[in-house]
Amino acid sequence: MTTTANPPLIILIAGHWLGAWAWNExxxxxxxxxxxxxxxxxxxxxxxxxxxxxxxxxDQAAAVLDVITQMGVTEDQPATLVAHSGANAPVSLVLDQHPELVRRVVWVDSGPVAPGSAFGAGLPEDLEELPLPSFDVLAEQASLEGLSAEVLERFRRRAVPEPGPVLRQRVELTNSARRKVRTTLVCCSIPGAQVLELARAGHPMFAEVANIEHLDVIDLPTGHWPMWSRPRDLAKTIQSAASRAN
Structure with missing residues (x-):
């Protein structure tokens, strides 16, 4: 595998209920x-x-772009974005608005969203925020495999309710150049072969994957939060993807 001599900036963005702290390990x-x-x-x-x-x-997409600007990212020295889970919506907006500033995007148990989609389009307009649900309910939506009782307690203690506007807003995407950005799918709770099969079948959650022009698929079997269940392996996977020259 060819690697760059000076790997680019890596920006890690966690999904719903999570802040930068989720990436500590x-x-x-x-x-x-x-x-x-x-x-x-x-x-x-x-x-x-x-x-x-x-x-x-x-607001979220603008914040990511602000970080990109503050860190001196340019078209000649673009960044690698790592998006976990629900961070896929704002990162899809960033790719749409400034694909030239992203040399690679790494989706962690996630993937690009389709134009016009919304995570929770049917949520009531008066719902201000969505707290982290009980783990019994959450486990029906996403795999908790590999998470110890200690990790779950920390998740519960540090989780911040997700803003209603973030969940209801439809993602408007118009720039096809976003599909040219080199992409790595890190598949954890669903095997990569199954993700690709769902993408080819036009499944709403995965359909946009079929439109990516330069795609690598890596399986990292675990639950939906690999930054806690397999942090060392996820770090190696991210570093390898970010260091690829093509």
Missing amino acids: VLEHLAPRHARAIAVTLPGLNGDDPQRAARNLD
Whole structure:
């Protein structure tokens, strides 16, 4: 595998209910090999923000672009974005708005969203936020495999309710260049072969995967939160993807 001499900046973005803290263990494993890796907390997921429940996907995409700008990312030196789970919506917006600033996107048990889609389009308009559900309910939606009681307790303690506007907003995408960005799918709770099969069949959650022009698929079998269940392996996978020259 060909690698770059100076791997680009890696920006880690966690999914619903999570902030930058969710990547702490992954960053520990990345640091010895890749000093230019940072994690961000999306608007709406900072518990100290009094306006957080009003934040939307546009705010989140703008925040990621602000980090990209602040870190000196350019078209000549683009960044690698790592998006876990529900971070796929704001990151899809970033890819649509400025694909030239992203050399590779790594979807962690996630993938690009389809134009016009919304995570929770049917949620009531008066729902201000969605708290982390009970783990019994959550386990029906996403695999908790590999998470200890200690990890689950930390998840519960640190989780921030997801803003209603983020969940209801439809993602408007118009720039086909987003599909040209080199892409790595890290498949955890669903095997990669099954994801590709669902994409070819036009499944709403995976249909956009079929439109990606440069795609690598990596299986990392575990639950939906591999940053906690397999942090060392996830860090190696991210570092390898970010270091690829093509």
